[in-house]
Amino acid sequence: MSTATEPSTLKAWLLAEEPTSRRQARAASVYQGWLTMRGNTLTMIGLGILIFLILCAIFAPLLATENPFAQDLANRLKPPGWEGHIFGTDSLGRDIYSRLLYGARISIYIVLLVAAVAPLVGLMIGTIAGYVGGVTDTVLMRATDIFLAFPRLVLALAFVAALGAGIENAVLAIALTAWPPYARIARAETLTIRNSDFIAAVRLQGAGPIRIIVRHIWPLCISSLIVRVTLDMAGIILTAAGLGFLGLGAQPPSPEWGAMVAEGRKYILDYWWVATIPGLAIFSLSLAFNLIGDGLRDVLDPKGGE
Amino acid sequence: MTDTLLDVENLWVKFPTRSGVFDAVRGISFTLGRERLGIVGESGSGKSMTGRAILRLIRPPGKIEADRLVMTGTDVLKASEKQMRSLRGHHASMIMQDPKFSLNPVMTVGQQITEALMTHEKVSTRVARQKALEMLDAVAIRNPERVLDLYPHEVSGGMGQRIMIAMMLIPDPEILIADEPTSALDVSVQLQVLEIMNKLVSDRGMGLIFISHDLNLVSNFCDRIVIMYAGRIVEVCEAGRLHEAQHPYTRGLLNAVPNLQSPRDRLEVLKRDPAWREAPSVSARL
Amino acid sequence: MSAIEINDLNVWFGEGPDRNDAVKHVSFSVPEGESFGLVGESGSGKSTVLRAITGLVPTWQGGIHVQGRPLGRKRDKTFYKNVQMVFQDPYASLHPRMTVDQVLSEALQLHGFKEIDSRIETLLRDVGLGPGFRFRYPHQLSGGQRQRVAIARALAPEPKILLLDEPTSALDVSVQAEILNLLTDLRAERHLTYVMVSHDLGVVGHMCGQVAVMQHGEIVEELGVADMRQLKAEHDYTQHLLDSSLRSIR
Numbered sequence: 156m157s158t159a160t161e162p163s164t165l166k167a168w169l170l171a172e173e174p175t176s177r178r179q180a181r182a183a184s185v186y187q188g189w190l191t192m193r194g195n196t197l198t199m200i201g202l203g204i205l206i207f208l209i210l211c212a213i214f215a216p217l218l219a220t221e222n223p224f225a226q227d228l229a230n231r232l233k234p235p236g237w238e239g240h241i242f243g244t245d246s247l248g249r250d251i252y253s254r255l256l257y258g259a260r261i262s263i264y265i266v267l268l269v270a271a272v273a274p275l276v277g278l279m280i281g282t283i284a285g286y287v288g289g290v291t292d293t294v295l296m297r298a299t300d301i302f303l304a305f306p307r308l309v310l311a312l313a314f315v316a317a318l319g320a321g322i323e324n325a326v327l328a329i330a331l332t333a334w335p336p337y338a339r340i341a342r343a344e345t346l347t348i349r350n351s352d353f354i355a356a357v358r359l360q361g362a363g364p365i366r367i368i369v370r371h372i373w374p375l376c377i378s379s380l381i382v383r384v385t386l387d388m389a390g391i392i393l394t395a396a397g398l399g400f401l402g403l404g405a406q407p408p409s410p411e412w413g414a415m416v417a418e419g420r421k422y423i424l425d426y427w428w429v430a431t432i433p434g435l436a437i438f439s440l441s442l443a444f445n446l447i448g449d450g451l452r453d454v455l456d457p458k459g460g461e
Numbered sequence: 462m463t464d465t466l467l468d469v470e471n472l473w474v475k476f477p478t479r480s481g482v483f484d485a486v487r488g489i490s491f492t493l494g495r496e497r498l499g500i501v502g503e504s505g506s507g508k509s510m511t512g513r514a515i516l517r518l519i520r521p522p523g524k525i526e527a528d529r530l531v532m533t534g535t536d537v538l539k540a541s542e543k544q545m546r547s548l549r550g551h552h553a554s555m556i557m558q559d560p561k562f563s564l565n566p567v568m569t570v571g572q573q574i575t576e577a578l579m580t581h582e583k584v585s586t587r588v589a590r591q592k593a594l595e596m597l598d599a600v601a602i603r604n605p606e607r608v609l610d611l612y613p614h615e616v617s618g619g620m621g622q623r624i625m626i627a628m629m630l631i632p633d634p635e636i637l638i639a640d641e642p643t644s645a646l647d648v649s650v651q652l653q654v655l656e657i658m659n660k661l662v663s664d665r666g667m668g669l670i671f672i673s674h675d676l677n678l679v680s681n682f683c684d685r686i687v688i689m690y691a692g693r694i695v696e697v698c699e700a701g702r703l704h705e706a707q708h709p710y711t712r713g714l715l716n717a718v719p720n721l722q723s724p725r726d727r728l729e730v731l732k733r734d735p736a737w738r739e740a741p742s743v744s745a746r747l
Numbered sequence: 748m749s750a751i752e753i754n755d756l757n758v759w760f761g762e763g764p765d766r767n768d769a770v771k772h773v774s775f776s777v778p779e780g781e782s783f784g785l786v787g788e789s790g791s792g793k794s795t796v797l798r799a800i801t802g803l804v805p806t807w808q809g810g811i812h813v814q815g816r817p818l819g820r821k822r823d824k825t826f827y828k829n830v831q832m833v834f835q836d837p838y839a840s841l842h843p844r845m846t847v848d849q850v851l852s853e854a855l856q857l858h859g860f861k862e863i864d865s866r867i868e869t870l871l872r873d874v875g876l877g878p879g880f881r882f883r884y885p886h887q888l889s890g891g892q893r894q895r896v897a898i899a900r901a902l903a904p905e906p907k908i909l910l911l912d913e914p915t916s917a918l919d920v921s922v923q924a925e926i927l928n929l930l931t932d933l934r935a936e937r938h939l940t941y942v943m944v945s946h947d948l949g950v951v952g953h954m955c956g957q958v959a960v961m962q963h964g965e966i967v968e969e970l971g972v973a974d975m976r977q978l979k980a981e982h983d984y985t986q987h988l989l990d991s992s993l994r995s996i997r
Binding site: 172177351358359360 | 824836848858
Binding site for chain 3: 503504539616618623647648649650651652674676677713717719720721722724725726727728729731736
């Protein structure tokens with residue numbers, strides 16, 4: 156072990172054997188994670204797709220060729236490539252390409268919001284149930300079972316019916332129906348973690364349950380939750396679409412992808428592109444999340460060190 | 462010793478990693494006759510990798526390279542996967558550290574032992590059961606009839622390891638590789654298990670490779686001892702002459718153990734010399 | 748005054764028909780500044796005694812006195828400031844996502860220390876680790892280095908009593924020697940009281956003055972280390988343990 160030499164470049168600083176400050180240690184571990192992820196080609200493809208879709212959403216006004224709401228009933232259901240409509244037109248003659256770009260904003264917004272809310276609720280309920288145990292565990296997990304017993308869409312419908320239609324309420328309803336599986340996973344992880352020596356050691360330092368759950372158990376549960384969330388993304392988009400289809404999510408002229416698929420469903424046999432093209436968009440978004448989730452699992456697994 | 466069961470020359474085990482190739486074993490040579498050979502080293506010295514490499518049990522991306530790796534006349538490096546399967550078990554068996562992980566939890570002890578026999582020999586279930594009983598008897602299990610119908614979780618660690626020995630010896634192999642066979646066991650059970658293993662191996666004239674971190678223990682149960690450090694052999698000595706060992710690493714390992722009957726205020730601490738890593742591997746070929 | 752005094756301690760797991768008595772009628776006392784060993788094979792209940800003292804196992808009955816004060820169900824901060832524990836497996840006792848710095852500063856914060864930076868440096872130096880180890884993660888450390896970090900964490904609140912649960916059984920012999928030497932030095936410098944659990948009579952003989960032998964949850968014999976060296980054991984089981992241990996090192 157040689158003494159730490161003054162790191163000359165950023166890379167050397169990040170890869171230093173012996174970091175000299177908290178900031179450097181944190182940056183180094185993030186960088187190491189990035190290196191692991193970069194080694195996984197599929198994950199980088201996923202990340203590429205996601206960044207591309209987000210850029211599309213951000214620059215939609217610049218990229219769109221037409222107004223996504225402009226109807227042109229004379230040119231309805233035209234095939235892709237017809238007179239400047241790259242992806243064709245839908246049943247009201249609107250340009251599918253432009254709608255897709257604006258729709259990316261709504262769909263990504265919904266997905267990210269649900270992905271932020273549902274796992275957090277599940278994480279809290281699951282870790283508390285797992286760590287505290289006893290009556291708390293029983294009550295919380297039975298509540299989880301009750302939520303799990305209903306089909307997801309039906310439960311979401313009930314919530315939206317109570318809260319009123321609209322994207323925000325749809326997100327809330329989906330989040331409320333999506334957390335139980337995360338609570339299950341978090342509880343199972345907690346049960347194995349809570350008996351480990353490092354938890355015993357911090358208990359012997361006099362740490363209370365809240366500190367142990369938040370600072371010691373959460374960081375270890377998050378990796379499996381992230382993986383699970385990325386796998387659930389497609390389901391979330393489809394539930395949002397389902398709500399939209401039933402008139403309870405994104406409201407009709409809005410170019411939300413799920414709603415677009417639902418709309419195109421009527422014409423699928425004769426005019427395949429109306430449903431297929433937004434379907435492909437949903438597919439690529441969920442594929443991107445899946446690939447990223449896979450790579451993140453490698454990065455977040457603490458045993459993946461050396 | 463005339464007949465050589467295992468002949469290893471310049472064996473390397475390599476693992477490609479993100480930061481270059483990691484050599485777990487770096488060019489070691491040894492032979493095994495009908496004798497008991499101990500391989501001793503600390504964790505990371507490559508001793509277990511050596512044991513696994515002999516049976517070609519290194520998982521990809523790990524790679525085995527050698528100038529010569531011949532077991533009972535078969536070239537292990539060139540053998541097909543089918544030949545390897547018959548080699549493993551029929552010619553050489555391996556006992557791992559913890560019986561809890563090497564016995565199948567959903568099969569009874571009897572099923573596992575008879576299966577071990579029947580994959581290598583065409584015998585009827587009845588004969589196989591009879592042989593299993595004899596084998597359990599040979600590893601000093603009282604009441605073998607009852608033990609045959611037990612599940613692994615119903616037996617103690619010491620008994621589990623004796624069952625493993627029975628299972629590994631029933632196809633009558635010529636070489637037994639024991640990788641830390643007793644580290645998971647209590648001291649008093651440890652000796653009993655080792656004595657049973659020792660007796661069976663010498664009665665059958667088998668070759669034994671005993672891999673362990675415990676130099677003293679190995680010296681009690683082996684004829685020759687190979688001491689490994691950082692993937693190389695640093696010293697080879699006769700078990701009886703262990704106290705005459707020259708290499709500072711061997712001496713350091715011997716002196717680091719607290720001894721009940723010769724108390725010291727401070728234990729001797731091993732000072733690792735970087736030159737040990739680079740010194741060429743000592744050959745343990747006879 | 749004895750640092751730890753235990754009277755008729757019973758510890759059990761489970762209730763009703765599943766009840767399993769892990770420790771039965773155990774009594775011993777450790778004078779201040781002494782080193783006491785608990786020896787036994789796996790399942791003898793020796794680690795459970797330590798876990799009952801620290802409150803990690805709540806189902807116990809009997810008397811536990813630490814520095815003259817009786818312990819109840821709950822342990823308070825002063826208890827944890829006085830009594831700390833080092834665990835057997837250094838791979839399991841450090842949080843895999845926390846740097847050495849985070850582990851130690853959390854311990855120091857919980858005990859209300861100021862000047863955390865300088866204290867961390869002192870702690871690391873005391874356990875023989877340089878400042879270069881401060882911002883490393885457990886997976887960047889060897890087994891011996893991890894155990895040193897675990898010892899540093901236990902020393903953070905400046906305890907008077909250290910409970911050692913097989914602190915070296917997962918380590919190589921040469922590393923074991925380093926850790927045992929470190930523990931010997933620390934005891935001398937800080938006037939610590941040790942209660943050490945081990946299955947290895949050689950280690951206990953090296954570290955402890957008084958030894959209790961446990962079997963099936965009971966103490967079968969308590970003897971001084973001098974008697975142990977001369978093999979003057981009265982109980983058959985102790986004799987058997989001594990024999991096995993001596994034969995394995997001839």
